[in-house]
Amino acid sequence: MAEVFHLNTPLLESINMSKRVGTTVYLKMENTQPSGSFKIRGIGHLCQQLARHSKGVICSSGGNAGMAAAYAAQKMGVPATIIVPSSTPPLVVQRLQDQGATVKIVGKVWDDANTEALKLAETEGLTYVPPFDHPLLWKGHASMIAEVTASLGPSVKPGAVVVSVGGGGLLCGVIQGLKDVGWTDVPIVAMETVGADCFNAAVKAGKLVTLDDITSEAKCLGAKTACKQVFDYSQSSELTIISELVTDQQALHAIQTFLDEERVLVEMACGAALAAVYSGVIVRLQNEGRLPALLGPLVVIVCGGSTINMEQLTYLKHKLQS
Template identity: 30%
Template sequence: MITKDDIRVAAQRIAPYIRTTPVIQLEAGWFDVPGDTFLKLESLQVTGSFKPRGAFNRLLSEPIPPAGIIAASGGNHGIAVAYAAQKLGVRAEIYVPSLATALKRKMLTDLGAQVVVAGNTYVEALAASEARAAESGALNVHAFDNAATVAGQGTIAIELDAQLPDIDTVLVSVGGGGFIGGIAAWFSGRVKVVAVEPKNCPTLNRALQARVPVDVETGGIAADSLGCRRIGKVPFSVLLPAVSDSVLVSDEQIRDAQRVLWEKLRIGSEPGGATAFAALVSGAYVRSPGEKIAVVICGGNADPASFA
């Protein structure tokens, strides 16, 4: 179980390496039902996503072997691990599936990581990275199924608590569950935590229905960041009792949310980063009158030409 103390320790540990990201309030009139709406711009985090929080906490939690570190990622986790490795002066080898975007691959190489394309999906890249780690002795840094990683991701909730102390609800995009797991562990019933996933990547939604992690097919425009076949066991142990609602949105609704963020607010977001906002813009999440909502924009690593 991830505790608040675990998250507090993580926040102190990673503080020299990450940013406190801003919150902005949307103008009145955006939605039919009245209530305050805020965006937590984690897309402005170092490397362009929330992932460095967990990456740094994981790498600073135990000794790193001489062989360095290995990770598998659709992009953002690998970029965060490569960035952390660069800052800490260790070698990084990142395995990515073929669906990883050219932008994210370039970011990895620019950070000095050795990039290996392995398979068409995250699951295939993960299997290849695990085999290589067993062979080389490198530390395998899992994207979400690790307690230190989940605690690191939960540090965003400490910031939200300080920035919006009377928030009612937070909407969070879900891939493998590490990010929302950390947030849910911190708020633990005090704040309503709503999971938002693409219809093409319903990993947590299906697990909540089955009440155990299950395999699902993944695809669609957000698969590079949210396309995990099975929710992590570590975050799911937090999420099963803590998630208040699970919402699914279409690829079209995600793309519309990206356009709204760019055209109305000049916020660049990748599909996974805009997924939680899509639930609000599309009406897939039905807010209550007066409900004070925070939406986490969790990733900005996209070419604006793709949604402008």
Template identity: 35%
Template sequence: MSEETKKKGISAQPSVTIADVYDAARCLQGVTTKTKLIVSPFFSDVSGNEVYLKPENLQKTGSFKLRGAYNKISHLSKEERAKGVITASAGNHAQGVAFAAQKLGIKAIICMPATTPILKVEATRAYGAEVVLHGDTFDDAFQKSQDLQAEHGYVYVHPFDDPLVLLGQGTTALEIIDELKDVDAILVPVGGGGFASGVAFATKAVNPRVQVIGVEPTGAACMENSFKRGTVSTLGAIDTVADGCAVKTPGELTYSFCKEYLDELITVSEMEIMSALLFLIEKHKLIAEGAGVLALAALNHLPFKNKKVVSILSGGNIDISTISALIDKAMIARGRVFCFAVQLPDKPGQLLMVADILAQENANVIRLEHNQAMVTDSFKTVQLEVTVETHGAEHISKITCALEKAGLSVTKIY
């Protein structure tokens, strides 16, 4: 156990029981929403399992984080409440702490990475918290929060490495098992590990038969890295669209819980995350953030079929510009958008010829740029850049062949 962990009074193996999770559930009554499971015919078909969604993206404050934050803060003594609370967060824990502190009449200071989506920053401020933006990653913001705690004596509300936070997150599992008593597996995202720890601990305490599978983005797989090394370890760098899971170092407490209670750990690619997000919007008309769909992105990696599986949608706090960019990238990855360039003789009728070919191939033009200045080797040639909607890789291939058959050289841009 590190000296920092000892100073915060956190045990690597705290004495907690399932009764503590039920106590947390009682504490959260009237504060959080019991999000109901949603059957997903689409994700069931593609995964070969009976898939249910646990929509914590519809939770108050937009994510599961309120559960742990409120459970922790509600247990503070009168003296601790008078000091105020501080934390670091990439966004969702920030809103959970801010909401809980406001409800309980406590001052809250939240340190967030400067790269945090503006939606999460403004939502946190709207709950009355003081926001301090610092650094590019959660770990940068965490260090800033530690410095401020030491300077001002605030009570620290850790986003994942705290027993009371972990127990609050575990109430999610109680709701799942209560609603779907014959559930076979629960998929839960992993950032710092608090959510996965709480869900896995509560699940195994209630029904050890149920598998609990953690899911990490490949670009920020800090728990997998630590498992491989056999101790809590820090990634050199992280890069993922799942900003809620962009953590370099898991907690010591959460590492021990995940090591003991998780049945498996799966990593998913950025394209799998973006594709899952797009499918969720298309098939269920639900909005989630990158970290929120990790459990959906992992469905095709499951080593079993014909089981009842719950994928937890952990959060839905995503701004319009981010979701637009993610959708665009997912559309490109799935062959739904094709952007290409061709050089044409600078004479009448050439643009119409390209348009006719695209129309014959049922390609809908969504953007077109006709640029003579882009061509430097001939004043008689222009470059045409076209973006079209397509139906997949085969359709893109047919369009390319048709253009080349007409004597045009096609350069794929994306």
């Protein structure tokens, strides 16, 4: 039996958020994972399957995927190389090094770092760990929905699940999880920030779109193209996926409010999902008839984040509120 690297995370009821939307809000606290985010589920599973006898793993990541790959590699006793773009905060580089990983800074955005990671995987014979686009990742991420069902009990079904979208790995995992437990009729509210909105752009265009650049401060949502699987899901008549955008200011407001009310600091990428509640997106969707007026419990995936501390929060406040 392979060792499991992720924790069964708490599902907490939020009184404050429940008041805002008029239905019970449950928070799936993926920020409590040992690597700081949900990524350890999928990346841990993928590393178990593919990297057991590897001479090393290589991952391209602005933060959370790299942290998860470094953590899994350290647990397995395998070397890890993490390629990060120059937009990565120094604290993330430090945390990766503390986890025992070799860190290389390449290019301006994740896509540049990924090109380098793929090249090194080829030339140095390393196991490539994709941050979001792989069925083994989605299978690993799906475990969080199995935990939600166990926590809620057999008689309670969510009214909707709220999730942040970067490249689409988490969303694919959530959909896989909903399929596994027979909840494909539960709507998913897929949140992105303006400027890191490759999924929303694809939904609007009816085909995959590559953004020119990532201009949002939610750098961990910063894939220029969503994965094909997540786009295919968005076109499926069996699923209800509602793609919504918030501004960086709304995501920042969400993480500050969350810190005040729930005493937990998460990064901007996670703030996109929280903003669905704090910026009134859920209530608006109910008013528009896109979500039921009488909504069952709302499950918000608090995906976490390694790219935030008080210094970074202060920087974001100065940059976005000036």
